[in-house]
Amino acid sequence: MGVSGLDALSLCMFLCLVGVSPSWGAVDPEIIAAQSADRVFYIPEQPSVNFLQYAGHITVDQSQERALFYWFFEAAHKSEDKPLLVWLNGGPGCSSVGYGAAQEIGPFLVKKGHQIELNHYAWNKGNSSANLLFLEAPAGVGFSYSNNTYAPGDSVTAWDSYNFLNKWLKRFPQYRNSELFIAGESYAGHYAPQLAEVIFDQNKIYYSLNDSSNYINLKGFMLGNPSLDDETDRKGMIDYAWSHAMLSDKDYQSILSSCDFTRSDSNQTEQCQNGMANYYRLYSMIDMYGINSPTCHLPTNSSHSFFGRLPSNRTMTSKFRVPAAGAGGYDACTSDYVFEYFNRQDVQEALHADLNKVPRPWxxxxxxxxxxxxxxxxxxxxxxxxLLDGGLRIWLYSGDADGRIPVTSTRYALTKLGVNITQDWTPWYNQEEVGGWTISYAGGLTMATVRGAGHAVPVLAPDRALLLVSHFLDNIDLPRAAS
Structure with a gap:
């Protein structure tokens, strides 16, 4: 019997089966069918859980046959009352499923031997939690695809992500009025503000037309070790390496005297390029993304794992990967385990990854x-x-052991932004320990360091990362005293 032919009792039972609460109002049968098709009942090796998950593709450009892949987890408790948080990884070109979901903030962590462990610090748990939507963007990343050649870049990614989100909310209309937040790390320092700007501008248009059907209830975004400004990103990298005794005085002075970070690579001198090449060689020896962390020494370790594997000829503005390892037990080879796991056919089938349209390994x-x-x-x-002037809540956090977009880069960027400070540098606490330092600015802007964490903060400091997002979602200051 088709969905349209269900009687009242059968419809209620069907709604519960696919995870749609009848109390959320009347639901179109086509929406029920679409949600049912995306429902993920189980991924291989998964422990049992008390929340629902969905995964699949949403076409963002019909003419170009371009579709983005998502993996969604409801909040573990009272999901209908919780905000929706969209997570974006950077690169550009890196997977939010492979990093954010499987190694950082998702409910399932991929471990050695294709084992799946529950993440006790997942961002969909607890009172101050969220419904988590991991988006693989742009097309060409992970299971997302385009069947026609296109030129990826900041603008097309922002608009594709916006089209995805609007269509996803039509597929899951129970979240249309939920508060929406965007979070991510690294090059998501571009993705998140640019997506937020498109939403912000489009909301104004729909408001003027008195059209609420496409309104997105955006409240703010939160960024970890973000790329924000080429000048301050690069200057901060060099100063951080020298101040942490990794760059010699000679190379440091050579870079400072020959490089103009307000200019593009093509306008740099040969002396500058040579100095930067010496700088990047540092990170063929150690992990650039966590300078105190071990590197992976598996003989099979290859291009999908980026711990300490930057080639020495990278240019000054080369984009960055987002290596990570599972919380609750650091393992520098976790990226290898994730690569193997998501290339399993049974995993891809469970996630509804349409590999007929993705003619390449994940x-x-x-x-x-x-x-x-x-x-x-x-x-x-x-x-x-x-966006700050427009009333959005914006938090930046920075693991202070990251060499790629270090805390110095973020601090320089905030100085360049020029927003008035309302509460200056002060420690924040995670129970009895100093979690880092924080500074507040006018208009709802907050910056926090995370002591001992690298580029992917939830990897080495999952408890502090969870505390950060909880306070961000609740819009309350970080603890200023030990508890």
Whole structure:
């Protein structure tokens, strides 16, 4: 019997089966069918859980046959009352499924031997939690695809992500009025503000038309070790390496005297390029993304794992990968385990990954997307200022052991942004321990460091990362005293 032929009792039972609460109002049969098709009942090796999950594709450009892949987890308790949080990883070209979901903040962590462990610090747990939507963007990343050649870049990614989100909310209308937050790390420092700006501008248009059907209830975004401004990103990298005794005085002075970080790579001198090459060689020896962390020494370790594997000829503005390892037991080879797991046919079938349209192995990062990237804003600080003035809540956090987009880069960027400080540098606490330092700015902007964490903060400091997002969602200051 088709969905349209269900009687009242059968419809109620069917709604419960696919995870749609009848108390959320009348639901169109086509919506029920779409949600049912995306329902993930179980992924291989998964422990039992008390929340629902969904995964699948949403077409964002019909003419170009371009579709983005998502993996969604309801909040573990009272999901209908919780906000919706969209997570984006960076690169550009890296997978939010492979990093954010499987190694950082998702409910399932991939471990050695294809084992799946529950993440006790998942962001969909607890009172101050969220419904988690992991988006693989742009097309060409992970299970997302385009059947026609296109030029990836900042603008097309923002608009594709917006079209995805609007269509996803039509597929899951029970979240249309939920508060929406965006979070991510690294090059998501571009993705999140740019997506937020599109939502912000489109909301104004729909408001003027008195059209609430496409309104998205955006409240803010939260960024970890974000790329914000090419000038401050690069200057902060160099100063951080020298101040942490990794760069010699000679190379440091050579870079400072020969490089103009306000200019693009093509306008740099040969002396500058040589100095930067010496800088990048540092990270063929250690992990750039966590300078105190071990590197993976598996003989099979390859391009899908990026711990300490930066080639020495990378240019000054080369984009960055997001290596990570599972919380609750650091393992520098976790990216290898994730690569193996998501290339299992039974895993891909469970997640509804349409491999007929993805004629390549799944990978954590797409070299093709990264190499083809044709538009990258020099700075997103004007966008952040616009959205801050527009009333959005914006938090930045920075693991202080990251060498790729270090805390120095973020601090320089905030100085360049020029927003008035309302509460200056002060420690924040995670129970009895100092979790880091924080500073508050006018208009709802907060910056926090995370002591001892690297580029992917939830990896080495999962408890502190959970505390951060909880306070961000609740819009309350971080604890200023031990508890």
């Amino acid at each position: 990978d954590l990062c797409s070299n093709q997307v990264g190499n083809d990237w044709n538009e990258s804003a020099f700075s997103v600080l004007p966008v952040i200022r616009k």
